[in-house]
Amino acid sequence: MIKLIQGNEVxxxxxxxxxxWRLRHDVFVEEKKWGDLQKPDKREIDQYDNDDVLHMLAFDGDQVVGYQRMLPTTKPYLLSDVYPQLCEGDLPRAPEIWEWTRYAVIKEHRARGRxxxxxxxxxxxxIVEWGLETGVSTIIIEMNPLWLLRLVQLHFRVIPLGITHVLADEEVLAVQAHFDERTLIKLQExxxxxxxxxxxxxYRLTKHARSCLE
Known part of the structure; x- marks a missing residue:
């Protein structure tokens, strides 16, 4: 099951x-070599790990094996403050749009190829279940463009926000990915x-997300 932890409950x-924090450091610093995130204590935490964030955690028993972070675009977020060069138009900002960041899965729980x-x-x-419950319908992603086809195959409707840029020796593209009940059905299939x-x-945390839509 996926556990949700609101930022102010960390x-x-x-x-x-x-x-x-250690999983994020392992994936983004040790594996991806994002040197700017290097921390002596091997815990990757940044300024966006605040009260407004929503953490989503996947478990195998008591072990965290997967993680992702959701940031409301009505507040400062990565695309707006760190990677604005990836967006060639107006920055997406709406209560129903959240940014998907820090996606990480331990090696033993990854699949190969596509x-x-x-x-x-x-x-x-x-993300989709939570979004359908709260009125969130779109996620912003800064990703490798190879993910484009995969997202479309999962029935996300994807719109690039600009062209690719090279960040930390990797091609990165910013997109808006819209989802609905069809996306959930595809994932369930x-x-x-x-x-x-x-x-x-x-679902008790959906009250927080709904408040961002008002």
């Missing part, structure tokens, strides 16, 4: 979040079940 989940691992499917499904991926306590 202090109540210190043990779990310690796994998150396959979508079970953990990856559940993380994407969590691939996964082979229609059960919710969100844990029983997750």
């Amino acid at each position: 202090k109540n989940h210190q043990d779990i979040m310690e796994q998150v 396959m979508l691992s079970s953990t990856a499917n559940k993380l994407l499904s969590a 691939i996964r082979g079940d229609k059960e919710s991926v969100l844990d029983a306590k997750a």
Whole structure:
């Protein structure tokens, strides 16, 4: 199941979040070689890990095996403040648009080639389930352009916001990806079940997301 932790509740989940900070450091610093994120304590935390963020965590038993972070575009976010060169038009800012960042899955839970691992499917499904419940319908992604076809195949409607740029020796493209019930159905078909991926306590956090739409 996918657990949701609101930014202002991180202090109540210190043990779990310690796994998150170290997973992020392992993936983005050790693997991807994003040197600017290097931390002596091997914990990757930045200024966007604030009260407004929503953390989504995938577990295998007590171990965090996958993670992603959602940022509201009505507040400062990565595309607006760190990577504005990736957007050639007006920066997307709306209550129903959130930014998807820091997606990370441990090596043992990744799939090879074009396959979508079970953990990856559940993380994407969590965004769509949460979005359908709260009125969020679009995510902003800064990604390798090779993801474009995969997202379209998963029934996201993807619109590039500019051209590719090279960041940290990798091609990066900013996109808007719209989703609806068809996206969830496709993800469920691939996964082979229609059960919710969100844990029983997750929907109480939709109040926070709904408040951002008002």
